[in-house]
Amino acid sequence: MARRTFRGGVHPVGHKELAKDAPFEVFLPKQQMAYPLGQHIGRPAAPVVKKGDRVLAGQLIAEASAFVSANIVSACSGTVKGIEKYRSIGGSAVDAVIIENDGLYETAEGIGEKVDPATLTNEQILEKIKAAGIIGMGGAGFPTHVKLAPKKPDDIKYVIANGAECEPYITCDDRLMQEKPDEIMDGLELLLRLFPNAKGVVVIEDNKPLAIAAMTKAAEGRERIRIQVCPVKYPQGGERSCISVVAGIEYKISQLPADVGCVVDNVGTIYAIYKAVCESTPLMERGVTITGDAVTRPCNLITRIGADCGELLEYAGGFKGGILPAKMLAGGPMMGIAFDSLSVPLQKNNNALTFLGVDEVAEAQKIQTNCIRCGRCSHVCPMGLSPQLMSLAYQARDFERYEKKLYGLECISCGSCTFICPARRPLTQEFKVAKAEIMAAKRAAQAAQQAKEAK
Ligand code: SF4
Ligand code: SF4
Structure with missing residues (x-):
């Protein structure tokens, strides 16, 4: 049962005007490229090349090493400089293929060849998606071939194409829906083949009229697909918010979307599926928004994964007036990750680089005060949690209460509570730490148990 909106949520200023009218520009980087082996959820990929090897664009350089893992291909032609520690956009030094x-962009054999999907079995479609190394491109980074292989595919009722793009500043999904609507629809049809009892629903916020028009036109004559336009509210683009508005279902953290009959994929991911299956092109490039009030020329790029973020910024004209930004974010201001060096590679799940000036971050940097128990954080939490109490549990290091009594693992780190808090409490940041500590303790307990059983 479709709903108009999900519970909770906030209305941050969108700032979409900076880049929303900038059509995609194709930018081929010239500098060195780097591929962290763990740029997806799951086990890092295992390198299949060595120092000195010549590689072509589209060639496999690291392969999935477990059920939940993903292949990585080179997005350029060139020579493997090494497999070594490299600074990632997350800030840590990680193993990467450099x-x-x-600059020639010579492609591996077969890349770009057109394929009629009608000639493929469902197994072959899934195999192509896996081989292409596709992961959730909206930011989640979960390997797509795993998501598309639930235990009971016949129980899937909705395949949701997530085009909400609710995060402020980011506009690459909006542009993709305007510029590649037929390809996204063809990709969605491929997914509907895998789930014969499902309907396809494209979720778009109502601040994207051109994308809505393009996708509505592209959906004409496709009987299993409809467009669902939602009011602007953050985090509409969260997987749970999408399922809430399309299927009218709320579900627990222990459940997956497939457990409630849904599969949700970002429109960028679905476009990548189309490219992999119909154009024999693995995940080498993506749409990325370079934006923020500190950038000279905010823009939307189709560029190569592995590109140096400094080179992308340079293409966007560098920092406005040469003034360093107050904050650099991979993603947007609500869920993005702050990074402090431009010498980091663009990863598969990076949809934006956002550079904010002093004025834009001034509000967030206001002095923190004690909680005034206003209750606003609970009111906006889309998961129905009590952030104020979770914060107290975190500060007391009472992780049992955080998890068992306050259901703090259900937090999706959307940032709505932090955004609304008049006392500027760092709630989301606290919850990220709490969740990481709880999960680390669980893994340690599991490892200890396994070691005991092995004796
Ligand atoms: S919004 Fe902030 S001040 Fe208000 S109850 Fe929540 S933590 Fe306390
Ligand atoms: S960050 Fe977590 S606790 Fe805060 S509003 Fe989002 S889901 Fe709720």
């Missing part, structure tokens, strides 16, 4: 880009 490639000296020769």
